[in-house]
Amino acid sequence: MKRQGRSFSTDFKHEAACLVVDQGYAIPEASRSIGAGETAFRRRIQQLKLERGGGTPVSKALTVEQKRIQELEARVNRLEREKAILKKATALLMSDEMNRTF
Secondary structure, eight states: OOOOOOOOOOOHHHHHHHHHTOOOOOOHHHHHHHTTHHHHHHHHHHHHHHTTTTOOOOOOSHHHHHHHHHHHHHHHHHHHHHHHHHHOOOOOOOOHHHHHHH
16 A cells, blocks of 8 residues: 655745754654654755755745745746747737738
8 A cells, every 4th residue: 555645834844954954953853753754854954955055946945035036036937928928929010010001
């Protein structure tokens, strides 16, 4: 029978990783106490260290600052796509207007 995976909130993952990084808990002990797999727990700890060092994670951010950066990056991407669509639409309308004048 396949084991059902548990899902933890981002805030919970952040707090759990802080136990090891800030308070010096041992990784095996901390992972057992919260009921998470040790491998996944190690990834969260590495991610927290990366984020605190200024790196932007690929997955969902743990720190407030990195969450804000990811939100802003998503907004910039959306605005750039909208701008590209408007450029194409303008070019299409201009070419249509040019065809009417001849």
